[in-house]
Amino acid sequence: MERSNYKSEIPIFEFHGGIHPKEHKLESNQTPIQKIPLPQQLAINLKGQAGNRSLPIVNVGDKVLKGQVIAESDGIFSTFQHAPCSGTVVAIEKRPIAHPSGLDDLCVVIETDSKDQWCELFPKKNIHELERAEILAHICESGIVGLGGASFPTHIKLKRESGIDTLIINAAECEPYITCDDRLLQERAADVLRGAQIISHLYDDINIIVGIEDNKPNAIDALVDARKQLEMDTVKIAVVPTKYPSGGEKQLIQLLTGEEVPHGGLPADLGLVMHNVATCVAIYEAFEFGKPLVSRVVTLTGEACQKPGNYEVPFGTPVEHLMSFCNATNPGVLVMGGPMMGFELPNPKVGIVKATNCIIMAAPKELKHDHLALPCIRCGACMDACPASLLPQQLYWHAKADEFEKAEEYDLFDCIECGACAYVCPSDIPLVQYYRYAKSTIRNQKVEKTKADKARLRHEARNERLERVKREKAEKHRKAAEARRKAAEAAGEDDAKKAAVAAALARVKAKKAQQDDSDTKTESNDQKDTDA
């Protein structure tokens, strides 16, 4: 593929490992972004972002306009969702969602009308006059999440202000097949930079760096032009060599700064905040036009796709609608996301979510699918490919043997699941699958343990309470008995005296019977008797 010879404006460092899979970008990056005819129904997944489910505020039967809020943030860890087109809410029910295991989850289903009519929009062009909190609130209310693939709510990522000195715009797009960011830059580089400018208003003084792989020469040219046009001379364009996974957050940071995000820390610990190009455009649209995030650019590609390219797709559009639009009648594998980190869709009925950057409609033999894994020969190719400098092979042995503590000791949770190890494995071992399995088992165990701990505490508290009640009861009985005894004593003191005389007589008799005993023993016997 063509490489840009544009010289990076900042020095580029290296990250360990990485691979060079076939890029497959030319199939989809040659044509402009196009619109797609609206489907009859959109099913908007309320958990269509990282974090929690949004809370629906519409009812079945409601008429909605495009851009109207249909679900609100839970206030903790989610965002707003908006109607991607005008129409009628026909159902709020569980539908299959974009998830590798084909889960069902709550979706708002909208029957589209043909008008595609926007609701009233409230632009906020006066960005200079807005408070920081107002800007963040507007980003949240516009439903903006990271569009690079993780769909982390953007307003949360932007919350931390102190110590941030650099904004990195992630335009690396290192996964094969995917070209949506490439096309977006080629066509709307200026809007990307305008979005970045809005973000920069959140910080006192911030440098902006755009990190991009050298396999996007046209996008780089577009960026240079846009920067000139907007007179944003301080923006630096960092061209990194094409190598997967240079677009991983941690890897791009290492490429551009030479530093590593500390284990268990965030890029903010290095003074960095990173956003994807599409996120920048969404922010720009939210402030310039007041448009909430209701659609995104999705790459439709793969050998079974007859009209490969990039399309503006409203959220909730069923994948099967996209397939029929592309005349992909019988794809071998249907992948959401890229071939390295995406997942196979178990059901083509699922709707596009905010994280969906690509749908690969692969011909039957195009992608590696079912295969026989041979034994690991410990060749270490995985170690050489791992961008996190892990020992994937050791992780594999331990995950396979259910030795989760060992796997954690080998830093399993530093694995970013990029798939580089499995890509190079000569034995075809689905390594990442083992890591996912180990990670989720460990997480479940931790949840179970917390639950068990809680249950144990509750149980102990209950025992203690029962014990206390018992003690209190016994005490009460004892006191009552004592009271009764005193009463009895008071009533029959004479009887008691007679009894004492009888007891004394008995003791004397007993003494006589043991005359031979020594003095000391007698004494002790005496004592015993008195004790008794």
Next chain:
Amino acid sequence: MSLISSPFAKKPTSVTELMLWVIFATLPGLFALVYFFGFGVIINLILACATALVTEALILKVRQRPVLPILFDGSALVTAWLLALALPPLLPWWMTVIGVAFAIVFAKHVYGGLGNNLFNPAMVGYVLLLISFPLEMTSWLPPAELAQNPVNFLDAVAYIFTGTSMAGEPMTATRLGVDGFTMATPLDHVKTELAQGYRLAEIEKDAVISGLSGSGWQWVNIGFLAGGLFLMFRKVIGWQIPAGVLLGMIIMSFVLFAGNSDHYLSPSFHLFAGATMLGAFFIATDPVTASTTPKGRWIFGLGIGVITVIIRTFGGYPDAIAFAVLLMNMTVPMLDYYTKPKVYGHKVKRQQGDTDAH
């Protein structure tokens, strides 16, 4: 579960391909062996490969594993191939068969098959033969230009299967050099002569010693060196282990040589004698039984180099690659454990057992 998770892309290399590259890369060394020591080498190779495939198939059957895919992963073939390259050219056929079968069954499958064995199977087979049949295993032929009675193909077959030539001559005749003395390998020769009180300067005048080490042997080593460098270039093997082996050998032999060059062989002699290059590039680099971390590979290689020189110099056997490899194989689990590379985002790799100071 038929749930398949990413990645869906795959680099088109396979275990079989790697194994075939290894076999391919031995060809220069193999040509040198055949040129100098005759066709017995080829017969050994054929015997060893046939034995390996049959044994592997049988044991897979016994272990109820899929026979065909594993049989053709090429690993058994490589084991047999490397073992055969290390055998004397006219070794009786049944010894080759025993060595290879033992390597496959006991050194590989008893541990759980490919990927699970602790010891290098080829070297286990070799050492079994060496300590069981020390005479036959050290009976090398004189290199072709020094041989009184060079062996032709038919004679080689006859010797291997019957113990005598086509004409019924015993093996001793073939081992005679042009000077009428039985020929040993240069390493063996030096050892024997040193034991009899000769100085190296005197020994080096003998016909069997010439060039870097000895006629024939230096070319065999140069052949394996060339093939090994090719494997490195193709990234089939890493560079740390061969570099470690050679460096370890140079350091150890230099220390001895600098101390007494009359009694201890020079580093260049060690590098191009015996099985040095075959060991450094093809045997020690067996991924299954070598260390897997970059630092661990260095230590593993250095250890083999040092131990080889020590055994060659002070031990009872003329060559020692096999022993050195097996000894270092034992250390691999520990090496791997203590040489974990620094993971992204971690400052210094913590070791288990370290107590937190704060």
